[in-house]
Amino acid sequence: MRELVRMLAVSRRQWPWMAAGIILGVFVIAANTALMALSGWFIASMAVAGATAVPFNYFFPSAAIRALAILRTVGRYAERLVTHEAAFRILADLRVRLFRRLEPLAPAGLERYAGGDVAGRLRADVDALESVYLRIVAPLVTGTAAIVLAVLVVARWSVPAALALFVFLMAAGVALPLVARRLADKPGRRSAELSGELRTAVTEGLQGAEELILLGAAERQASSVDDLSYRLVTAQERLGSIGGLTLAGGVACGGLGVAAVLFAGSTSVAAGIIAGPVLVMLVLFSAAAFEAAGGMPAALQLVPAAREAARRIRELADAPVPVPDPPVPERLPAGTGIVFRNVSCAYDPALPVLKGFSLEIPAGERVALAGPSGSGKSTVAEILLRFRDYAGSVTVGGVEISRLAADDLREMIAAVPQRPHLFNATIRENLLAGNPKAGDAELRRALEDACLAAWVDALPLGLDTPVGEGGGAVSGGEARRIALARALVKDAPILLLDEPTEGLDAATERQVVARLAARTVGKTVLVITHRPACFALAGRVVRMGAR
Numbered sequence: 001m002r003e004l005v006r007m008l009a010v011s012r013r014q015w016p017w018m019a020a021g022i023i024l025g026v027f028v029i030a031a032n033t034a035l036m037a038l039s040g041w042f043i044a045s046m047a048v049a050g051a052t053a054v055p056f057n058y059f060f061p062s063a064a065i066r067a068l069a070i071l072r073t074v075g076r077y078a079e080r081l082v083t084h085e086a087a088f089r090i091l092a093d094l095r096v097r098l099f100r101r102l103e104p105l106a107p108a109g110l111e112r113y114a115g116g117d118v119a120g121r122l123r124a125d126v127d128a129l130e131s132v133y134l135r136i137v138a139p140l141v142t143g144t145a146a147i148v149l150a151v152l153v154v155a156r157w158s159v160p161a162a163l164a165l166f167v168f169l170m171a172a173g174v175a176l177p178l179v180a181r182r183l184a185d186k187p188g189r190r191s192a193e194l195s196g197e198l199r200t201a202v203t204e205g206l207q208g209a210e211e212l213i214l215l216g217a218a219e220r221q222a223s224s225v226d227d228l229s230y231r232l233v234t235a236q237e238r239l240g241s242i243g244g245l246t247l248a249g250g251v252a253c254g255g256l257g258v259a260a261v262l263f264a265g266s267t268s269v270a271a272g273i274i275a276g277p278v279l280v281m282l283v284l285f286s287a288a289a290f291e292a293a294g295g296m297p298a299a300l301q302l303v304p305a306a307r308e309a310a311r312r313i314r315e316l317a318d319a320p321v322p323v324p325d326p327p328v329p330e331r332l333p334a335g336t337g338i339v340f341r342n343v344s345c346a347y348d349p350a351l352p353v354l355k356g357f358s359l360e361i362p363a364g365e366r367v368a369l370a371g372p373s374g375s376g377k378s379t380v381a382e383i384l385l386r387f388r389d390y391a392g393s394v395t396v397g398g399v400e401i402s403r404l405a406a407d408d409l410r411e412m413i414a415a416v417p418q419r420p421h422l423f424n425a426t427i428r429e430n431l432l433a434g435n436p437k438a439g440d441a442e443l444r445r446a447l448e449d450a451c452l453a454a455w456v457d458a459l460p461l462g463l464d465t466p467v468g469e470g471g472g473a474v475s476g477g478e479a480r481r482i483a484l485a486r487a488l489v490k491d492a493p494i495l496l497l498d499e500p501t502e503g504l505d506a507a508t509e510r511q512v513v514a515r516l517a518a519r520t521v522g523k524t525v526l527v528i529t530h531r532p533a534c535f536a537l538a539g540r541v542v543r544m545g546a547r
């Protein structure tokens with residue numbers, strides 16, 4: 001329960017909405033039970049009055065019945081409106097908060113989670129938490145209020161009937177829900193876990209569909225998805241049967257409870273303590289009270305799955321930030337010289353990638369970093385971007401980068417990573433991601449420097465051509481050059497390029513290198529490359545040794 005309480009505490013801003021929804025819920029229950037009770041009493045009293053020819057004022061009760069019916073309907077409408085508003089506000093809060101927590105984790109902090117799993121936690125797990133307020137807290141609070149109110153009201157006329165009602169309401173509203181919660185614990189958690197695994201398997205299967213088909217492994221992937229969904233359905237079936245049994249138990253408790261009230265109340269009628277119509281009123285009142293407490297078993301049954309969803313979200317939200325910002329960041333340096341001194345870095349402590357790496361790039365110099373595959377070149381770039389933690393010293397403009405705010409540092413650097421990501425948007429939108437304020441002239445210049453201008457001009461939609469998901473609608477070389485143009489649009493004083501000409505033919509590569517060489521005069525440039533043609537971009541080539 002602590003996980004859920006914590007989650008509700010996060011949504012503190014929505015407490016007034018939550019409280020208003022619950023108050024309206026209690027109001028609707030009160031109006032409904034009063035309506036049932038008054039109607040029962042009214043019909044019975046009219047019958048008695050008719051049989052005994054005693055005058056009976058039916059104006060007031062019938063007006064009260066009409067008023068209660070209107071209040072119940074309006075109250076129910078308002079309650080639905082307010083509780084759903086509260087639930088959606090909680091969801092929006094959680095999503096924004098989680099996204100803000102995830103952003104500094106990327107990329108190193110998210111590596112151990114599969115992409116589909118992170119997306120699932122952001123969407124499905126957060127959605128599952130919608131039930132915490134709407135389907136767990138609200139029915140439990142209103143159900144408890146109904147039990148207390150009903151017993152107190154019935155006790156006002158007949159204590160034996162109130163005792164009978166109390167016993168059966170406790171059975172329906174407390175004992176049965178607790179049993180249901182216990183039974184649902186394992187399948188509920190299992191079902192939340194399996195949904196996560198299934199999402200990951202489906203996402204992996206779709207993203208890697210081409211490779212899976214080529215490797216003849218599509219069938220294997222499909223059967224693992226099948227197996228997961230079978231296990232998920234089994235867990236959900238188990239939850240379903242527990243739900244069905246609990247519902248049946250609730251209905252049985254309700255029937256028995258009403259019968260017990262009738263029996264206990266008739267002793268009070270026989271003793272002349274209450275009149276016959278009052279007994280009818282108490283019986284109908286009790287029936288309505290059972291209806292109000294009826295949501296409690298289902299509410300408790302949802303607890304395990306919601307708790308697992310909250311745990312999965314907390315696990316993600318509490319993951320340590322790989323390179324946290326300093327409490328009081330230093331101001332951005334004026335210089336752009338980069339110095340790596342005695343830097344070490346390891347993904348696995350037993351297998352250090354960099355050991356005592358040193359490199360000095362004075363401001364305005366362009367350096368190419370070459371070396372065998374796996375020697376740690378991209379790791380050097382990730383350290384400079386503050387994506388990876390390091391030992392030793394890395395300074396930009398004389399300031400240790402760990403003493404700068406990561407966002408400030410990244411403002412100074414335009415980077416093309418080894419595997420650049422294109423957004424599923426148009427070429428223009430992808431370029432503007434580098435600098436939303438860039439005008440068409442700047443976009444054009446960047447495209448020319450990336451040797452893409454002629455290609456874009458030949459496209460029927462030009463800059464407004466969509467690039468597809470992950471750049472799937474453009475070639476690998478075009479995607480890389482769009483990413484390069486995007487970095488040029490950013491126009492930062494430091495340029496960090498990881499294999500910028502990979503996948504280009506020799507002629508295009510020569511052109512791109514020549515244009516980049518002209519464009520980056522005066523900037524501090526680190527270009528990571530295997531390709532000798534790219535060395536022309538740099539004034540100096542530094543070679544890293546094999547690990």
Ligand SMILES: Nc1ncnc2c1ncn2[C@@H]1O[C@H](COP(=O)(O)OP(=O)(O)OP(=O)(O)O)[C@@H](O)[C@H]1O
Pocket residue numbers: 111347348353371372373374375376377378379380418
């Ligand atoms: N996220 C990661 N988790 C674990 N190990 C990693 C990770 N990224 C890189 N490595 C390992 O670190 C080593 C250096 O990788 P890096 O990408 O820095 O090399 P590189 O010199 O850029 O290689 P290439 O020229 O092939 O791109 C490799 O052995 C790689 O397997």
